[in-house]
Amino acid sequence: MTKKLFDPLNAKMVSAALDSPSRFHVEVLDSCESTSTLLLDRAHKDGASGSVVACERQTAGRGRRGRSWLSAPGDSLTFSLMWRFPVGMPPPTGLSLAAGVAVARALEGMEAAGVRLKWPNDILADGVKLGGILVETVSSGGRHIAVIGIGLNVRLSREIADAIDNEAGALVSVMPYVPSRNLLLANLLKALAVMLDEFEHNGFAGFVEEWLARNAHTGQLVSIHAEGAAPVEGRCAGVDADGALLLDTGSGVRRIVSGEVSLRNK
Numbered sequence: 001m002t003k004k005l006f007d008p009l010n011a012k013m014v015s016a017a018l019d020s021p022s023r024f025h026v027e028v029l030d031s032c033e034s035t036s037t038l039l040l041d042r043a044h045k046d047g048a049s050g051s052v053v054a055c056e057r058q059t060a061g062r063g064r065r066g067r068s069w070l071s072a073p074g075d076s077l078t079f080s081l082m083w084r085f086p087v088g089m090p091p092p093t094g095l096s097l098a099a100g101v102a103v104a105r106a107l108e109g110m111e112a113a114g115v116r117l118k119w120p121n122d123i124l125a126d127g128v129k130l131g132g133i134l135v136e137t138v139s140s141g142g143r144h145i146a147v148i149g150i151g152l153n154v155r156l157s158r159e160i161a162d163a164i165d166n167e168a169g170a171l172v173s174v175m176p177y178v179p180s181r182n183l184l185l186a187n188l189l190k191a192l193a194v195m196l197d198e199f200e201h202n203g204f205a206g207f208v209e210e211w212l213a214r215n216a217h218t219g220q221l222v223s224i225h226a227e228g229a230a231p232v233e234g235r236c237a238g239v240d241a242d243g244a245l246l247l248d249t250g251s252g253v254r255r256i257v258s259g260e261v262s263l264r265n266k
């Protein structure tokens with residue numbers, strides 16, 4: 001028998017807390033493999049833009065490059081949002097970074113302290129990872145469709161912390177008061193809708209300043225790792241209007257596109 005949760009996710013409560021509920025269709029599942037896998041499947045089958053799936057127990061939560069996202073029922077918020085961009089809009093380059101700005105704006109609006117962004121897709125505070133973003137895109141009928149998957153640790157049990165192969169943190173440590181996960185989700189969706197409207201007009205270019213203001217590695221010595229290649233070292237010199245990382249290697253600035261690479265502190 002599954003344990004009753006203290007703060008269960010509830011689709012009606014999330015919708016009631018939205019400014020424009022008609023832009024979203026919120027669904028809460030008790031269990032699924034991965035909310036992004038589910039919505040990617042629906043993206044191919046005419047699923048509605050604004051579909052949101054939140055899930056208490058992901059059995060195969062995903063990060064980038066097949067890495068896993070671990071979460072415990074009640075302690076984390078894991079959800080995905082499907083968004084159809086207008087016909088003719090170019091590929092949504094940098095969307096994962098813009099989503100990071102949206103998450104930071106929402107968390108800061110709930111008084112979270114010290115939220116930082118790690119290129120290309122992590123949410124940090126106090127140097128540890130609070131959350132991750134996974135943006136996957138497909139195209140159909142001349143338009144790009146994004147599935148934005150977000151996992152945030154609200155609390156972190158010892159069991160989950162021990163199972164994660166890097167240092168993780170949770171919202172309870174950086175917020176004076178953590179709202180219910182339904183309100184947290186509604187506030188994140190509001191911020192994502194604002195971001196997506198801005199993104200449709202200006203792409204990531206309109207978010208560069210805000211992203212840089214929260215860059216966890218400004219001026220720091222970092223190394224970039226890609227499978228099967230020697231790490232590249234340099235100072236983090238920011239990002240460009242496409243969301244590529246600018247790495248000052250000492251012999252010039254290299255542009256690193258995300259995808260298959262990972263940034264680490266030196």
Ligand code: ATP
Binds near residue numbers: 063067121129130
């Ligand atoms: P990196 O952090 O090296 O850039 P990544 O961006 O490729 O990695 P993600 O796709 O964001 O990684 O997420 C997967 C990784 O996040 C896992 O390999 C694990 O290290 C870490 N992780 C998994 N679950 C959690 C969690 N609940 N909280 C914090 N970190 C987690």
